[in-house]
Amino acid sequence: xxxxxxxxxxxxxxxxxxxxxxxxxxxxxxxxxxxxxxxxxxxxxxxxxxxxxxxxxxxxxxxxxxxxxxxxxxxxxxxxxxxxxxxxxxxxxxxxxxxxxxxxxxxxxxxxxxxxxxxxxxxxxxxxxxxxxxxxxxxxxxxxxxxxxxxxxxxxxxxxxxxxxxxxxxxxxxxxxxxxxxxxxxxxxxxxxxxxxxxxxxxxxxxxxxxxxxxxxxxxxxxxxxxxxxxxxxxxxxxxxxxxxxxxxxxxxxxxxxxxxxxxxxxxxxxxxxxxxxxxxxxxxxxxxxxxxxxxxxxxxxxxxxxxxxxxxxxxxxxxxxxxxxxxxxxxxxxxxxxxxxx
Amino acid sequence: xxxxxxxxxxxxxxxxxxxxxxxxxxxxxxxxxxxxxxxxxxxxxxxxxxxxxxxxxxxxxxxxxxxxxxxxxxxxxxxxxxxxxxxxxxxxxxxxxxxxxxxxxxxxxxxxxxxxxxxxxxxxxxxxxxxxxxxxxxxxxxxxxxxxxxxxxxxxxxxxxxxxxxxxxxxxxxxxxxxxxxxxxxxxxxxxxxxxxxxxxxxxxxxxxxxxxxxxxxxxxxxxxxxxxxxxxxxxxxxxxxxxxxxxxxxxxxxxxxxxxxxxxxxxxxxxxxxxxxxxxxxxxxxxxxxxxxxxxxxxxxxxxxxxx
Numbered sequence: 001x002x003x004x005x006x007x008x009x010x011x012x013x014x015x016x017x018x019x020x021x022x023x024x025x026x027x028x029x030x031x032x033x034x035x036x037x038x039x040x041x042x043x044x045x046x047x048x049x050x051x052x053x054x055x056x057x058x059x060x061x062x063x064x065x066x067x068x069x070x071x072x073x074x075x076x077x078x079x080x081x082x083x084x085x086x087x088x089x090x091x092x093x094x095x096x097x098x099x100x101x102x103x104x105x106x107x108x109x110x111x112x113x114x115x116x117x118x119x120x121x122x123x124x125x126x127x128x129x130x131x132x133x134x135x136x137x138x139x140x141x142x143x144x145x146x147x148x149x150x151x152x153x154x155x156x157x158x159x160x161x162x163x164x165x166x167x168x169x170x171x172x173x174x175x176x177x178x179x180x181x182x183x184x185x186x187x188x189x190x191x192x193x194x195x196x197x198x199x200x201x202x203x204x205x206x207x208x209x210x211x212x213x214x215x216x217x218x219x220x221x222x223x224x225x226x227x228x229x230x231x232x233x234x235x236x237x238x239x240x241x242x243x244x245x246x247x248x249x250x251x252x253x254x255x256x257x258x259x260x261x262x263x264x265x266x267x268x269x270x271x272x273x274x275x276x277x278x279x280x281x282x283x284x285x286x287x288x289x290x291x292x293x294x295x296x297x298x299x300x301x302x303x304x305x306x307x308x309x310x311x312x313x314x315x316x317x318x319x320x321x322x323x324x325x326x327x328x329x330x331x332x333x334x335x336x337x338x339x340x341x342x343x
Numbered sequence: 344x345x346x347x348x349x350x351x352x353x354x355x356x357x358x359x360x361x362x363x364x365x366x367x368x369x370x371x372x373x374x375x376x377x378x379x380x381x382x383x384x385x386x387x388x389x390x391x392x393x394x395x396x397x398x399x400x401x402x403x404x405x406x407x408x409x410x411x412x413x414x415x416x417x418x419x420x421x422x423x424x425x426x427x428x429x430x431x432x433x434x435x436x437x438x439x440x441x442x443x444x445x446x447x448x449x450x451x452x453x454x455x456x457x458x459x460x461x462x463x464x465x466x467x468x469x470x471x472x473x474x475x476x477x478x479x480x481x482x483x484x485x486x487x488x489x490x491x492x493x494x495x496x497x498x499x500x501x502x503x504x505x506x507x508x509x510x511x512x513x514x515x516x517x518x519x520x521x522x523x524x525x526x527x528x529x530x531x532x533x534x535x536x537x538x539x540x541x542x543x544x545x546x547x548x549x550x551x552x553x554x555x556x557x558x559x560x561x562x563x564x565x566x567x568x569x570x571x572x573x574x575x576x577x578x579x580x581x582x583x584x585x586x587x588x589x590x591x592x593x594x595x596x597x598x599x600x601x602x603x604x605x606x607x608x609x610x611x612x613x614x615x616x617x618x619x620x621x622x623x624x625x626x627x628x629x630x631x632x633x634x635x636x637x638x639x640x641x642x643x644x645x646x647x648x649x650x651x652x
Binding site: 101102103104335336337338339340341342343 | 356564
C-alpha cells in the first residue's frame with residue numbers, strides 16, 4: 001500500500017471531480033501503465049473507509065503526483081469531495097490490463113462514454129509527452145455539451161499532435177458551444193465507425209470504456225463487422241468500481257444482523273436437504289448418464305471415422321474399469337502414445 | 344482416474360496434450376483450454392512467421408533500442424545464456440542463414456510459403472551483440488533473431504510449470520515431437536516414450552521410460568525432417584553458426600533427455616552440429632541426462648540404459 005496526501009481537489013465539470021494526490025514518501029512513488037487503475041481509501045470519521053477503484057488520469061511520466069477523476073454520484077465520491085488538502089489517502093495498485101501495447105496496437109481507436117474518458121486521459125497525455133508516432137483517435141460520447149470532462153485539454157492535445165484526433169458526440173441538447181468540425185450530435189453509430197475505419201476494422205485496436213450498456217452497444221457494432229475479438233479491449237464501470245456508496249464497517253444494527261443470520265440459516269438448511277436428495281438420486285443418474293454418454297460417444301466415433309483428417313481429437317469414453325469395483329476410468333478414444341521425433 | 348488427450352496444430356507442428364487426473368472431465372477440459380490459450384499466445388508473441396508477433400516487430404527494428412515485454416526479455420535472457428553455455432553452437436542469430444538455405448515460410452506449408460520478412464541479406468551475429476536492458480533490447484542492424492531453436496522446449500517448460508501446480512496424477516505434452524512428461528499414466532504405469540527410427544519413421548527403434556515420475560524432457564533433433572532442395576542442392580534446418588551453412592554431420596537424429604525441455608532441445612541441436620564424437624562432452628549433471636544417437640553409417644548408440652525399461 002502506498003500513502004499519498006491530497007494536493008488539490010477541483011471540479012472540472014459541475015459533477016466531475018479531479019483529485020490530485022502527492023506521494024508522502026519517496027517509496028510511495030510507483031510505476032504504472034497508462035490505462036491502469038488504483039483502489040483508494042481514506043479515514044472517514046476516524047475509521048478506515050472501504051476501498052474504491054478509479055482509473056489514473058495522470059501520465060506515468062509525472063511521478064510527483066497521481067491524478068484521479070470521478071463523477072460525484074454517491075456517498076463515497078461525495079466524501080472524497082469533502083477531503084481537505086494534506087489529508088491522507090491510501091492507494092493500492094496499480095491494477096488492470098487495459099493498456100496499449102505499442103508492439104501490437106498500431107492504429108488505436110479509444111471509445112469513451114462519459115467518465116469512461118479517465119483511463120484514456122492517461123494514455124493520451126503519455127502519448128503526447130513521449131511523442132509517440134502512434135495514430136490515436138478518440139470518440140468521446142457525453143450527454144450534454146456543458147458537461148464534458150477534459151474538453152479543453154483534449155482540444156489542446158489534438159492541436160499539439162498530428163497523431164491524435166478526437167470527435168465529440170453529444171446525445172442530448174445542442175452542440176453550438178463546441179468546436180464545429182470536431183462535434184457530432186447523436187450517438188456513436190455504426191456509420192461513424194465505418195467511416196473511421198474505412199471498413200477495415202481489423203486494422204485497428206478498439207479500446208472501449210464507459211457504462212455497461214454503452215460498452216455492449218459498441219461491441220455489438222464491431223462484432224457485426226467480424227472484428228477480431230482480440231482487437232476489442234473493454235473496461236466497464238460498475239457500481240462497485242468507479243463509484244459507490246460509502247459504508248463504514250461495522251455498520252449493521254443488531255436487528256439487521258439477526259435478519260441476515262436467519263436468512264443464511266434457511267439457505268443452509270435447504271441446501272442440506274437438497275444434498276441428501278441428490279445423494280439418493282445419484283446412483284440412478286449415473287446409470288442413465290453412462291447410457292447417454294455411450295450413445296454420444298458412438299455418434300462422435302462415427303463422425304471421426306468419417307473425418308479422419310480432422311485435427312481436433314477430443315473423444316472421451318467413459319467405461320467401467322474392470323479391475324475396480326466402483327471407480328470408473330476415462331480414457332481418450334484413439335489415444336496416441338508419446339513418440340519423440342525430429343522437431 | 345481418467346486420461347484425456349487433445350490435439351491441435353500450433354507452432355508449425357502438432358501439439359498433443361495428455362492429462363491424467365482423478366478429477367472430472369470438466370476440470371481436465373479447463374486445463375486443456377488453459378494450455379491451448381498459453382500455446383496460442385506464445386506463438387503470437389514469438390513466431391517469426393507472423394507479421395504481428397513481437398519477434399517480427401523486434402527484428403524490424405534491428406539496430407535500435409527496442410522496448411520489450413517482460414516475457415520477451417526472459418526469452419532473450421535464456422537464449423543468451425544457452426548460447427554462451429554452448430560456446431555459440433546454439434545461436435539465435437541464425438535466421439538469415441536459415442532463410443538463405445531455403446527455410447523461408449512456416450513448415451505447415453512445407454517451408455516454402457510466402458516470406459513474412461526477408462532477412463537473407465543480413466548476417467549471423469555473435470551472441471555478445473545481443474544487448475539486454477531492464478525493459479529493452481538491441482541487436483545489430485544487419486541481424487535478425489529466431490527462437491525456433493528453443494521455442495518448443497521453452498514453451499514445454501512453461502506448460503510443465505503450469506501443470507505442476509494442478510491436481511494431476513500425470514501428464515505428457517508433445518510439441519512437434521519434443522516431449523515433456525511427469526507423474527504416471529493410468530494404473531500408475533510409467534510414461535514410456537517411443538523413439539522413432541530415423542531411417543524408417545513408421546518404425547519404433549526403442550523406448551525411454553520415466554520410472555521415477557519426475558519431470559523428464561525428451562527432444563529429438565536431426566537432419567531427416569524440415570529439409571528440401573534449393574538450386575539442386577539439398578538443405579536441412581540445422582544450421583552450423585560457425586559456417587552459416589546446414590551442418591555437415593554423421594548424425595541422422597539424436598534424442599536427448601534432460602530435466603528441462605529447453606536444455607534437451609538446445610543440446611540435441613548442438614550434438615547434431617558437433618557430431619557424434621563430441622556428444623559426450625555435453626553429458627554432465629545439470630545439462631543432459633542421456634542421449635541416443637542414430638547415425639548415418641552404423642547402428643544407434645545408447646547411453647544411460649537405465650532409462651530403458
